Amino acid sequence: xADSDSSVDNGVNVEALIAxxxxxxxxxxxxxxxxxxxxxxxxxxxxxxxVEGFYGLGAEQQHKRTxxxxxxxxxxxxxxxxxxxxxxxxxxxxxxxLTAGIAAVAQHRNIQLRSVTAVIEGDMDIQGILGIDEDVRxxxxxxxxxxxxxxxxxxxxxxxxxxxxxxxxxxxxxxTNPTNVTVVVN
Amino acid sequence: MSxxxxxxxxxxxxxxxxxxxxxxxxxxxxxxxxxxxxxxxRLPGFAYDGDNPDGYRTLPEVIDFIANYAKAIAxxxxxxxxxxxxxxxxxxxxxxxxxxxxxxxTVVLASGACNIASVPTFADRLPRSVVxxxxxxxxxxxxxPDGGVLVVGASSSxxxxxxxxxxxxxxxxxxxxxxxxAPRVYxxxxxxxxxxxxxxLDQRYDEIEDIARARRVPSLQLAGTPDRSTLDLNALTxxxxxxxxxxxGITESGSAQFAGSLRNMCALSxxxxxxxxxxxxxxxxxxxxxxxxxxxxxxxxxxxxxAPPLGMDLTAGEIKTIVWATGYxxxxxxxxxxxxxxxxxxxxxxGVVASPGMYLIGTQFLRRRKSSLIDGAADDARDxxxxxAAYLDGRLVRERA
Numbered sequence: 001x002a003d004s005d006s007s008v009d010n011g012v013n014v015e016a017l018i019a020x021x022x023x024x025x026x027x028x029x030x031x032x033x034x035x036x037x038x039x040x041x042x043x044x045x046x047x048x049x050x051v052e053g054f055y056g057l058g059a060e061q062q063h064k065r066t067x068x069x070x071x072x073x074x075x076x077x078x079x080x081x082x083x084x085x086x087x088x089x090x091x092x093x094x095x096x097x098l099t100a101g102i103a104a105v106a107q108h109r110n111i112q113l114r115s116v117t118a119v120i121e122g123d124m125d126i127q128g129i130l131g132i133d134e135d136v137r138x139x140x141x142x143x144x145x146x147x148x149x150x151x152x153x154x155x156x157x158x159x160x161x162x163x164x165x166x167x168x169x170x171x172x173x174x175x176t177n178p179t180n181v182t183v184v185v186n
Numbered sequence: 187m188s189x190x191x192x193x194x195x196x197x198x199x200x201x202x203x204x205x206x207x208x209x210x211x212x213x214x215x216x217x218x219x220x221x222x223x224x225x226x227x228r229l230p231g232f233a234y235d236g237d238n239p240d241g242y243r244t245l246p247e248v249i250d251f252i253a254n255y256a257k258a259i260a261x262x263x264x265x266x267x268x269x270x271x272x273x274x275x276x277x278x279x280x281x282x283x284x285x286x287x288x289x290x291x292t293v294v295l296a297s298g299a300c301n302i303a304s305v306p307t308f309a310d311r312l313p314r315s316v317v318x319x320x321x322x323x324x325x326x327x328x329x330x331p332d333g334g335v336l337v338v339g340a341s342s343s344x345x346x347x348x349x350x351x352x353x354x355x356x357x358x359x360x361x362x363x364x365x366x367x368a369p370r371v372y373x374x375x376x377x378x379x380x381x382x383x384x385x386x387l388d389q390r391y392d393e394i395e396d397i398a399r400a401r402r403v404p405s406l407q408l409a410g411t412p413d414r415s416t417l418d419l420n421a422l423t424x425x426x427x428x429x430x431x432x433x434x435g436i437t438e439s440g441s442a443q444f445a446g447s448l449r450n451m452c453a454l455s456x457x458x459x460x461x462x463x464x465x466x467x468x469x470x471x472x473x474x475x476x477x478x479x480x481x482x483x484x485x486x487x488x489x490x491x492x493a494p495p496l497g498m499d500l501t502a503g504e505i506k507t508i509v510w511a512t513g514y515x516x517x518x519x520x521x522x523x524x525x526x527x528x529x530x531x532x533x534x535x536x537g538v539v540a541s542p543g544m545y546l547i548g549t550q551f552l553r554r555r556k557s558s559l560i561d562g563a564a565d566d567a568r569d570x571x572x573x574x575a576a577y578l579d580g581r582l583v584r585e586r587a
Binding site for chain 2: 164178
C-alpha cells in the first residue's frame with residue numbers, strides 16, 4: 001500500500017479535480033458544459049464525425065486538435081467496413097469512461113495502478129434493428145465489462161475502485177438511465 | 187434541548203403544532219419499531235428501564251417514551267400551536283403562531299428533517315389507475331387495494347414496508363437505488379452496539395472529509411425486527427419480493443423505467459458494509475473483544491438476477507399501488523430569516539445557524555453521526571445550549587458577516 005501521496009502516480013491530477021470541485025460548488029453556472037460532435041454522411045452507411053469544440057466554464061473551449069471518427073457497418077451487413085459501428089463507439093465510450101474513473105479514484109485513494117485492461121461486450125439481437133420482431137429492442141440486451149486490474153491493493157479495494165467508477169461515470173449513467181433525445185431537421 | 191436550557195435557568199418555551207411526539211403519532215406506519223435497541227435511547231436523566239434492553243420500541247412505546255420524558259422534565263410545551271413564521275435577526279426574533287406571537291433573543295429549530303416526503307417529479311405522470319402512497323402516509327397493508335405493489339426505495343422504511351406488504355399477500359416489487367446494507371446482529375451483538383462502542387456514532391461532523399455528502403446518506407437498511415433477523419435484499423428475495431433497479435422515469439405509455447445499475451448499487455452497498463465490519467473487527471481486536479465475541483463473518487453477497495427487468499407496464503393492472511419510500515426533506519417555508527442555501531437547507535456550523543442566536547437540532551449528522559438518533563439529542567443539546575448560553579451572556583466573539 002502506498003504510504004505517502006507523492007509515491008502514487010497514476011497520472012491523474014487529483015488536486016486539480018478537488019480544486020475544481022470546490023470552485024464549481026460555489027459557481028454552479030460554470031459547471032454547465034455542452035459536448036458536441038459534427039457528423040457528415042459519406043456514402044452508404046459510412047459517415048465521418050469530428051469533435052473539436054465544447055462549452056464549459058462559461059465559455060467556448062477547443063480541443064488541442066480536431067478528432068475524427070469514421071463509422072460504418074461491417075461486410076456481413078453488406079457494407080464497406082470503413083470504420084467501427086456506432087454501437088461499438090458506445091462500448092468504447094463506456095469502457096473509456098469507466099477506465100478513466102478507475103484511474104482517478106485510484107489516485108484519490110492512493111492506490112498505485114500497474115495495469116488496467118477491460119474487455120467489453122454488448123449482446124444484440126439484430127431482429128430488433130431489422131424490424132423483424134417488435135418484441136426485440138434495437139439496442140443491447142445487456143452489456144458486460146470484464147476488468148483485469150493489477151494494483152497495489154487488496155481485492156476488495158480494487159473492487160471498490162470499479163464500483164466507485166461506475167457510480168460517478170457519465171457514460172454509465174447515459175447507458176443505464178433514460179436520457180431525453182431531441183432530433184430536429186431543417 | 188428544553189432540559190438543557192432549564193438546567194441553565196434559561197427561560198424558554200417549546201412550540202408544538204400537535205401533541206408531544208406529534209409526527210410519531212400521525213406520520214408513521216402502525217408496525218414501526220425503532221431500528222436502535224431500547225438501551226440505546228438515552229435522554230438526559232431518562233433511559234430505558236424495562237426488561238428487554240436489546241429489543242426495539244414499538245411505535246406506541248416510542249410515543250410514551252417521548253411524552254413521559256416531556257412530563258418528567260416538566261418541559262414548557264405549548265401544544266396545538268403552529269408556527270406560521272420566524273423572522274428577525276441577530277438576537278431579535280419574532281415567532282408568529284396561530285395562537286399569538288413571541289419575541290425572543292434565540293430560536294432553536296427542532297422541526298426535524300422529515301417534514302415532507304420526497305417523491306420524484308415524474309410521479310405526476312403515473313397512470314391514474316395506480317394508487318400513490320408515501321411512507322409518511324402509509325399505515326398498514328390492509329388500507330391498500332388487493333394486488334401488486336411497487337415499493338420504491340430500499341433503505342430502512344422501504345425494506346420494512348416491502349416486507350410487511352408482501353407478507354400480507356400482495357406481491358411486492360422493490361425498486362432499489364443507493365442503500366446501506368448492514369447485519370442486524372454481528373458477532374453476537376447488535377450492530378448499533380458495535381457502532382456505539384467503536385465510536386462510529388460519535389464521529390464528529392468536522393472530522394468528516396465531505397460532510398455535505400455524509401448528511402445526504404440514506405438511513406441504514408436496518409429494522410427493529412423482534413427476532414433480530416437481518417432484513418436485507420437477500421431476505422426479501424427469499425420471501426419472493428422482486429428486486430429491480432432505481433425507478434428512473436415513466437414513458438409516455440405509462441411504463442416505469444428502472445435503471446440498469448442495480449448490480450453496481452448492490453456491489454457498492456456490500457463493499458461499504460464490508461468496510462464498516464472491517465472497522466468494527468479492527469476495533470474489537472484492539473480492545474480485547476476477539477476472545478469474547480463470536481468470530482468475524484460476512485453476509486453472502488447480495489443476489490442480483492442476471493437481467494433484472496428494466497421496465498414495467500403500470501397500466502396493465504399488475505401494480506395497483508406504489509409506495510414511495512424515497513426519503514424526506516425539511517419544510518422551511520415558515521422560516522423568513524435568510525439562512526437557507528441553494529438547496530433549501532439551513533446553513534449552519536454544527537447546529538449553529540448562520541443567523542446569530544439561531545440554532546438547529548435533530549438533523550442528519552448535525553454534529554455527530556448519531557445526531558439523527560434519539561440517543562444523539564443529549565450531546566448535541568448540551569453543546570448547543572452551551573453556545574446559546576454564551577451568546578445570551580454576550581460571551582461570544584461576534585463575527586462580522
